[in-house]
Amino acid sequence: MGDVKTAGWFAPQNRKETIAGLLFVLPALIGFVTFVAGPMIATLVISLMKYDLFSAPTFVGLKNFQRMFVDPRLWKAFGNTATFAVFAVLGNVGLGVVLAVLLNRRMPKALQYIYRAAYFFPSLVGLIFVAVLWQFMFQRDIGIINYYLGKIGIGPVSWLSSPQVALISVIILDVWKNVGFAMLIAIAGLQSISTDYYDAARVDGARGWRTFWQITVPLLSPTILFLITMNTIGAFKVFESIVVLTNGGPGDATRSLVMYIYEQGFKSFNMGYASAISLLLLGVIVIITTIQFVLSKRWTFYE
Amino acid sequence: MSEIAKFAAGHDRMTKRHWLSAETRASIDRVQTILVYIILGAGAFLMVAPFLWMFTTSLRPTTEAFNLPPRWLPGFDATLESYQRLLSSGVPIGRFFMNSLTMSTAVTLGYVATTTIAGYAFARLRFPFKNALFVILLLSLMVPIQTTLVPLFLLMRGLGLVDSQWAIILPGLTGAFAPGMSGVFGIFMMRQFFLTLPKELFEAARVDGSNHFLTFWAVALPLARPQIAALSVIIFTMTWNDYFLPLIFLNSIDQMVLPVGIMSIREPVGNSSATSEVIAAVALSILPLLVVFLVAQRWIVDSFVRAGVKG
Numbered sequence: 001m002g003d004v005k006t007a008g009w010f011a012p013q014n015r016k017e018t019i020a021g022l023l024f025v026l027p028a029l030i031g032f033v034t035f036v037a038g039p040m041i042a043t044l045v046i047s048l049m050k051y052d053l054f055s056a057p058t059f060v061g062l063k064n065f066q067r068m069f070v071d072p073r074l075w076k077a078f079g080n081t082a083t084f085a086v087f088a089v090l091g092n093v094g095l096g097v098v099l100a101v102l103l104n105r106r107m108p109k110a111l112q113y114i115y116r117a118a119y120f121f122p123s124l125v126g127l128i129f130v131a132v133l134w135q136f137m138f139q140r141d142i143g144i145i146n147y148y149l150g151k152i153g154i155g156p157v158s159w160l161s162s163p164q165v166a167l168i169s170v171i172i173l174d175v176w177k178n179v180g181f182a183m184l185i186a187i188a189g190l191q192s193i194s195t196d197y198y199d200a201a202r203v204d205g206a207r208g209w210r211t212f213w214q215i216t217v218p219l220l221s222p223t224i225l226f227l228i229t230m231n232t233i234g235a236f237k238v239f240e241s242i243v244v245l246t247n248g249g250p251g252d253a254t255r256s257l258v259m260y261i262y263e264q265g266f267k268s269f270n271m272g273y274a275s276a277i278s279l280l281l282l283g284v285i286v287i288i289t290t291i292q293f294v295l296s297k298r299w300t301f302y303e
Numbered sequence: 304m305s306e307i308a309k310f311a312a313g314h315d316r317m318t319k320r321h322w323l324s325a326e327t328r329a330s331i332d333r334v335q336t337i338l339v340y341i342i343l344g345a346g347a348f349l350m351v352a353p354f355l356w357m358f359t360t361s362l363r364p365t366t367e368a369f370n371l372p373p374r375w376l377p378g379f380d381a382t383l384e385s386y387q388r389l390l391s392s393g394v395p396i397g398r399f400f401m402n403s404l405t406m407s408t409a410v411t412l413g414y415v416a417t418t419t420i421a422g423y424a425f426a427r428l429r430f431p432f433k434n435a436l437f438v439i440l441l442l443s444l445m446v447p448i449q450t451t452l453v454p455l456f457l458l459m460r461g462l463g464l465v466d467s468q469w470a471i472i473l474p475g476l477t478g479a480f481a482p483g484m485s486g487v488f489g490i491f492m493m494r495q496f497f498l499t500l501p502k503e504l505f506e507a508a509r510v511d512g513s514n515h516f517l518t519f520w521a522v523a524l525p526l527a528r529p530q531i532a533a534l535s536v537i538i539f540t541m542t543w544n545d546y547f548l549p550l551i552f553l554n555s556i557d558q559m560v561l562p563v564g565i566m567s568i569r570e571p572v573g574n575s576s577a578t579s580e581v582i583a584a585v586a587l588s589i590l591p592l593l594v595v596f597l598v599a600q601r602w603i604v605d606s607f608v609r610a611g612v613k614g
Contacts, residue, residue, distance in 0.1 A: 020516065032478075286445055
């Protein structure tokens, strides 16, 4: 183990370990090839086809990709998704870090426990379930959100039926649902920062916001970068909350990239075009991941 | 700025703060602390408010369930009417529930077993192409399920598994992916754990002449119990919650799981007498998650953090 191999894999002294190793990974490998790698390659092939499930596929070269450039609905969906991503990430990571800092101070154990549980619980509940609840709460006339806003003289707001507001509603739901997870990761990051830095800062007379910006944020930057990456990738896959709240409407005002893939593939049966768009999604994720990889080597401050 | 000037400036700041008497500063701190508690408390209430509203609304008489003002605690007129109507409405909510339960259990068992032994091999055994394979697996983490969806659908159609839970169970069983979670997550999590175990443990077992299977079974596996439990909870909740794969693969009402089932019975909102049943259905779907959360909170939180930070 760890020592250098001197003979072949199947030399008598190695054979047992080699066989055991291969057998141990075999089930996962079969699954990976069948359900991940194989389909990945097939997507590349199908993206070059015109295929509607019923008639035989025909090879169309790069037509599906050319079509993407001139499809205004696709770019509307892409724009919606990107806008959603920017604000959802800002909300989740920003609020998550602030919550983590506030919760990480000395406070009664029971209180801390209750607060953390309350903030984290929505992260554990399926998006479909909570989105159904929020759909009721967002209703213009019978919704409780407008009821309480009305009490302080605001509204009524058309949360789901106004093109300007609908995407905001989706963002609100997303931040409510996911901020607790960001908070939890940020708390873990905070707890790995040595208290020496804070002690030194206190001796220097720095307090409050100054410590936050000059010590917490730089030292937490690896965690923040990780959170931004995870949340951005997640945001680009937004689907369920929109299906429940607005179903992409009004018009295309909240249609997301994944909704568009689903509709092209499984409602219009443009399997080739759907595959091509799904490669665009993959491209976005690869770019975000690469950026994170490069930045995390350069930018972040490690102890 | 010279060192002296810097020091003087710092000193100035310090003395400025010290202008205030010790008691004043202490009371400013106390006010600040209480303010933070209140803000955090208000936020925490907003986080649980939708669940509280759901619970109370599902217990109100169906004719006035959505009447304003909303209620936050069940009153004396609390009734199980919404639940009774849900159960007697012809919607097979019990079936949805059982389908969710069997599907999530099957996926979890298969996923955890497969990824645990694979994670062990990647951590502790030498075999050809190990590193290359591991890099490929990690790279595949980037591929979203949406990108492989069309071929997956065609594959399952070819196997005759569309509209069968096997379309979702099979990838889980082989550790390829659980709904909402790549199989690599499990492999990676278990590998990282097995790497933390001391080498001597395994060498001792090998000297004893026990083979690799026995070493894994008798030495490594018992030590991995907490990790296995945490991974199981994560995969079970993910599968329970997922909507995307069941939406693609399960169409008939007999095969549906809770998320798709609820979407299929959802009435146009506004027809308030019918819709409190939907709230009741959501409450029933969330209940198992709440139980899991309350029983295993410490655990789940820890493992989510570990998985998040290191994964």
